[in-house]
Amino acid sequence: MPKEKKGNAAAPSATKGGSRLPDTQYTGVNAPNTKTVVVSAVLEITGQVRFGDGTDIATTITEKDTVLGPGGSTCEKAIWAGTKRRGVDRRTIHELRDRLGWKGTCFIPELCCECPICWLYGFTGTTQKKDINAKSRVLYSTSVSVEEFARCVNRHSRNQVDEKSQTTAGAAGIHEEEVVVGGTHFPAYTSLLHVLDWEIGAFAHAFLEDINQNRYTAASRGQGGIRFAENNQDPILIVDESPTGVFPLSVPKVPAWETDYAKVAAVFASHHSSSPSLIDVQSTLQAQGFAVEGDTKRLTARAGSTELIVEAAENFLLVRQGSDELMKRYYGNQALGYLKQKQIEFQKALADPTWRDGLRKEVGAYAAAIQKKEPSKESTGATSPEPSTNPKEGAPDDGTGSSE
Numbered sequence: 464m465p466k467e468k469k470g471n472a473a474a475p476s477a478t479k480g481g482s483r484l485p486d487t488q489y490t491g492v493n494a495p496n497t498k499t500v501v502v503s504a505v506l507e508i509t510g511q512v513r514f515g516d517g518t519d520i521a522t523t524i525t526e527k528d529t530v531l532g533p534g535g536s537t538c539e540k541a542i543w544a545g546t547k548r549r550g551v552d553r554r555t556i557h558e559l560r561d562r563l564g565w566k567g568t569c570f571i572p573e574l575c576c577e578c579p580i581c582w583l584y585g586f587t588g589t590t591q592k593k594d595i596n597a598k599s600r601v602l603y604s605t606s607v608s609v610e611e612f613a614r615c616v617n618r619h620s621r622n623q624v625d626e627k628s629q630t631t632a633g634a635a636g637i638h639e640e641e642v643v644v645g646g647t648h649f650p651a652y653t654s655l656l657h658v659l660d661w662e663i664g665a666f667a668h669a670f671l672e673d674i675n676q677n678r679y680t681a682a683s684r685g686q687g688g689i690r691f692a693e694n695n696q697d698p699i700l701i702v703d704e705s706p707t708g709v710f711p712l713s714v715p716k717v718p719a720w721e722t723d724y725a726k727v728a729a730v731f732a733s734h735h736s737s738s739p740s741l742i743d744v745q746s747t748l749q750a751q752g753f754a755v756e757g758d759t760k761r762l763t764a765r766a767g768s769t770e771l772i773v774e775a776a777e778n779f780l781l782v783r784q785g786s787d788e789l790m791k792r793y794y795g796n797q798a799l800g801y802l803k804q805k806q807i808e809f810q811k812a813l814a815d816p817t818w819r820d821g822l823r824k825e826v827g828a829y830a831a832a833i834q835k836k837e838p839s840k841e842s843t844g845a846t847s848p849e850p851s852t853n854p855k856e857g858a859p860d861d862g863t864g865s866s867e
């Protein structure tokens with residue numbers, strides 16, 4: 464079944480107007496051999512960060528939301544908006560793209576609509592130069608803190624010091640800001656739809672380096688940090704990969720109202736082990752109505768005429784139906800290894816002038832084909848590629864330390 468896949472759901476208008484749009488091979492936008500990947504992680508603040516939600520009089524505030532719990536209870540949680548993660552990631556990818564030799568000017572908010580990243584992260588014709596849209600194929604979910612807002616956000620005042628007199632600037636110079644404190648946890652999910660290996664790598668580069676280099680913060684002073692939360696020294700990170708977009712094992716998700724980190728860790732731990740275990744998979748499939756038999760290395764799950772095979776391979780779980788691979792699941796350090804490998808694929812592709820030329824020609828032809836099909840420029844429901852909020856606040860500086 465994977466071979467027959469046509470009509471890319473993430474493509475702007477893959478099969479509109481009868482005739483098909485050209486297949487692509489450099490970009491996944493209409494490529495026949497793409498994958499869908501879901502990256503799930505628990506991220507832990509290591510020291511004061513601020514995601515930025517504007518300024519309220521003299522206070523820089525952190526976004527919060529009331530979430531609903533069981534029995535009509537409510538609680539307030541800190542919010543890490545997906546659009547903010549996306550803004551930081553995109554800037555980081557742009558930076559490496561340009562360093563690797565891509566010619567052209569493309570930055571937030573002036574996107575070029577012609578580069579590999581525009582065709583991965585999306586652009587809208589209404590705000591950019593071209594009369595076409597590309598939906599982002601990287602979807603960032605908004606994260607809700609595990610800990611309650613009152614516990615995980617602190618208010619600090621910043622005194623502006625006069626360098627010459629060594630005095631503080633007085634009341635007018637005091638500014639308050641809300642920061643998310645160390646030890647706060649955010650479960651974070653990202654879906655990469657219909658992507659090629661280098662495209663997984665572009666996201667992987669941003670995700671890993673933005674964590675590694677502490678870029679996910681809008682605070683201009685005291686760059687706080689973020690790390691992967693750990694479980695027995697293994698990062699809480701799961702990468703699910705499917706050639707068709709069908710995932711028999713779903714992502715472990717945490718309810719927004721949960722405030723007990725031990726329970727959150729347990730949700731991931733039950734899906735997580737340094738060597739893949741089939742015990743949890745067995746109970747999951749049984750709960751779904753499958754008759755399951757097998758051992759610790761291989762399970763067969765049957766329901767009606769459906770037969771799934773789950774195998775514990777060297778460093779991932781494989782689920783297949785007959786000879787068709789349905790999904791692979793990588794855990795912890797193996798998931799990290801997967802992302803690092805893809806990160807290198809991204810660098811290799813972008814550093815290759817032949818590849819860059821090929822991509823440029825391909826997206827040019829593809830854009831022309833879309834334009835012909837959309838004379839009236841109907842809305843394709845494309846999501847705006849970038850947040851419309853003040854980019855400086857919404858998506859903090861690109862890590863050059865120039866944010867003032």
Ligand SMILES: [Zn+2]
Pocket residue numbers: 569570574575576577578579580581
């Ligand atoms: Zn671009």
